[in-house]
Amino acid sequence: MDQYLEVFIKVVEKENFSKAAEELHMTQPAVSQYIRTLEESIGTRLLERSNKYVRLNKAGEIVYHHAKEIVALYTKMQSLVEDLTNNASGPLAIGASYTFGEYILPHIMARLQEQYPLIYPSIKIHNTKEIIELVNSHQLDIGIIEGQFHEKTLNSEVVSEDQMVIVAPPHHRLLGKTVRLSDLEEETWILRETGSGTREASENLFRMYNFNPKKVMEFGSTQLIKESVEAGLGISLVSRWAIGKELKNEYLGVLNVEELPFKRNFAIITHSTYQTKSLKTFIETLRQYMADHEQ
Structure with a gap:
């Protein structure tokens, strides 16, 4: 059954029988037969087909979600057995x-x-x-x-442990000075999206010191944040691991803030x-x- 699920997963992800067959090194009729057999064993159609697309229906969504888990568990089982001798x-x-x-x-x-x-x-x-x-x-x-x-x-x-620091553009007016977090309230803060560990660290820091930045911008990647800070768009809390090259080349500066470094x-x-x-x-x-x- 695991092979039928693997074929089903590939068809769903490629949204096309021909592309799935090519990647699986199978013929398209063989892929179609696998899907028909799986649907017969489940007892209902799983895919909506047309000349232009292949899409999951409600039953297909359920099977796809659990198929991913089943295939992953099967692979882990095989690896554990092989580990006994290899x-x-x-x-x-x-x-x-x-x-x-x-x-x-x-x-x-x-x-x-x-x-x-x-x-x-x-x-x-x-x-x-x-x-x-x-x-x-x-x-x-x-x-x-x-x-x-x-x-x-x-x-x-x-x-x-990871040390978090506040980075600023290389010619920021506060670089080289010792400041408090409260001195940065008027700055534009560039933060990661909700769900990010870096965003969680920023919010924990703000909460710890009862700090409320007046202007926040939300970006979806650390690299974009670093480029934006370097360009003068604002400041940000980032991991020291993420800024080694920027510090070495003086593209960014680290503000000397009394409450930092903040660790996570x-x-x-x-x-x-x-x-x-x-x-x-x-x-x-x-x-x-x-x-x-x-x-």
């Missing part, structure tokens, strides 16, 4: 929030691939809220997130205590990298 190898689905995923994870992956070339990772980068949801639904083997974690159905472990946690989250050798190896590599690069 070395760390096989697929590993990793998710990370933006700061960790964009500025730290690539270096960990380079170390992992050098030492364990038989591990085949796939990586998804989303905000913290989305990463938690993907781990919860078994679509990721592990997630690395920023900030507070309250989900009781998942296992979590803090792996490092990086944590790993997993769905089960049963971990494949690949996952255990990745976690060990991650821990060692973070220990070697403590801020």
Whole structure:
């Protein structure tokens, strides 16, 4: 049944039988037969078909959601069985929030691939809220997130502290001076979107010091925020991990604010205590990298 679900998932995601068949290295009639057999076993149609599109109906939405979980669990089961006799190898689905995923994870992956070339990772980068949801639904083997974690159905472990600082354009009038957070009330603050770990850190900082910026702009990526600050659009609270190159090249400056640096946690989250050798190896590599690069 897992192969029927995999074919179904591919048709849904490609929205086309021919494209799904090409990617699966199957003929289109074979793909169509797989879908018909699956629909017969479920007892209802799952897809609405026309000459231009293939779309999920209500029943199809239910099956698609659970099919993703079933296929992920089946893959994990296979990996656990293979681990009984083999070395760390096989697929590993990793998710990370933006700061960790964009500025730290690539270096960990380079170390992992050098030492364990038989591990085949796939990586998804989303905000913290989305990463938690993907781990919860078994679509990721592990997630690395920023900030507070309250989900009781998942296992979590803090792996490092992250220092948050306020960055400003390179010629900002307050650079080189010691200021208080209250002195920055009139500044334009550029913040990440709701659901982001960096946004949560900003809100925690503001709440801690009863601070209410008068003007806030919301952007969807750290890179966009850095470019905007450099251009003089405003200031922002960001991770020190994210600004190494900008500080070295003097594209940004760090304001000396009495209440800072503000610290938050990086944590790993997993769905089960049963971990494949690949996952255990990745976690060990991650821990060692973070220990070697403590801020």
